[in-house]
Amino acid sequence: MAQILILGAAGMLGRDLQRETERRGIETSPMDVAECDVTKPADCERTLEAIRPEIVINCAAWTNVASAEHHPEETFAINAEGAGNVARACAHALCRCIYLSTDFVFDGTKNAPYLETDAPNPVNTYGKSKLEGERRVSFSAPNHAIIRTAWLYGQHGPNFVRSILALRHGQRPVEVVNDQMGSPTWTRHLARAILDIALSKETGIFHATNSGSCTRDEQARLIFELAGTDPDLIHPAPTSPDAVPQRPADSRLSCDRLSGLMAEPMPDWATALEEFLTEIGQRK
Numbered sequence: 619m620a621q622i623l624i625l626g627a628a629g630m631l632g633r634d635l636q637r638e639t640e641r642r643g644i645e646t647s648p649m650d651v652a653e654c655d656v657t658k659p660a661d662c663e664r665t666l667e668a669i670r671p672e673i674v675i676n677c678a679a680w681t682n683v684a685s686a687e688h689h690p691e692e693t694f695a696i697n698a699e700g701a702g703n704v705a706r707a708c709a710h711a712l713c714r715c716i717y718l719s720t721d722f723v724f725d726g727t728k729n730a731p732y733l734e735t736d737a738p739n740p741v742n743t744y745g746k747s748k749l750e751g752e753r754r755v756s757f758s759a760p761n762h763a764i765i766r767t768a769w770l771y772g773q774h775g776p777n778f779v780r781s782i783l784a785l786r787h788g789q790r791p792v793e794v795v796n797d798q799m800g801s802p803t804w805t806r807h808l809a810r811a812i813l814d815i816a817l818s819k820e821t822g823i824f825h826a827t828n829s830g831s832c833t834r835d836e837q838a839r840l841i842f843e844l845a846g847t848d849p850d851l852i853h854p855a856p857t858s859p860d861a862v863p864q865r866p867a868d869s870r871l872s873c874d875r876l877s878g879l880m881a882e883p884m885p886d887w888a889t890a891l892e893e894f895l896t897e898i899g900q901r902k
């Protein structure tokens with residue numbers, strides 16, 4: 619009997635969650651899609667019966683926002699139906715269900731950080747599928763927490779920070795959008811917040827990101843600067859009006875509820891980025 623079962627454990631966040639449970643000495647079962655496919659209700663039930671966890675953290679997802687537009691059925695199968703399958707299995711096994719969601723459930727027009735109680739209005743397929751996942755989790759699993767996060771990067775996956783780092787080798791100007799604002803979040807810091815929420819008795823929705831916010835071009839400038847590349851090679855550019863999928867322009871999340879729960883507050887996004895680049899040997 620493991621205390622925590624992580625689904626989608628081979629992904630970017632799943633890998634850092636495993637590291638954090640290990641660091642805290644928590645007995646954990648990590649499962650990838652081959653071991654438990656969340657789109658199959660029988661897989662979810664069988665896995666929970668075998669492991670008998672106290673807490674399930676569901677990181678399994680279709681996370682490619684662009685390709686979700688061309689694969690809505692597959693996206694909904696994992697992000698919405700899969701979330702529901704896991705939630706029902708948790709309810710049946712009387713265990714706590716933690717579901718990872720996204721700032722993309724909002725349309726980005728509030729012009730202030732979103733509260734957990736603000737009305738969602740997703741503008742793309744990925745956001746719609748995650749919102750439907752939230753609804754199924756809150757409907758099916760009485761003991762649940764939904765954790766909305768944003769702009770993730772980490773050691774174990776393709777992400778914006780790694781893409782910008784790769785571009786610096788060209789020493790050529792790079793256009794980056796300057797009209798999308800959010801809170802870049804290191805999966806290592808998020809893993810700590812997730813475990814603090816998971817191990818608490820609190821239910822409902824939490825927002826969890828590194829603190830502070832920036833635009834994508836500001837984030838890219840800091841990546842170049844910290845990596846020893848001229849930040850002026852980053853050229854700010856507006857989002858194309860025809861860009862598909864649409865993305866929220868300002869999806870900052872208010873994390874006050876989380877702050878009341880964590881022993882240590884989430885570091886600010888620039889400090890986190892510097893720590894991450896140092897960790898992967900890219901800080902000059």
Ligand SMILES: NC(=O)c1ccc[n+]([C@@H]2O[C@H](COP(=O)([O-])OP(=O)(O)OC[C@H]3O[C@@H](n4cnc5c(N)ncnc54)[C@H](OP(=O)(O)O)[C@@H]3O)[C@@H](O)[C@H]2O)c1
Binds near residue numbers: 651656679680718721
């Ligand atoms: N990345 C971000 O910027 C971001 C922002 C906000 C919220 N989130 C949310 O945070 C969570 C973790 O994201 P991440 O960036 O760590 O994603 P990720 O790296 O894409 O990991 C997702 C994992 O889910 C697995 N998976 C896919 N289909 C599955 C299925 N049917 N059954 C079981 N596992 C399945 C994937 O396996 P394969 O690789 O083998 O398909 C992968 O290991 C997700 O819920 C995501 O929606 C992410």
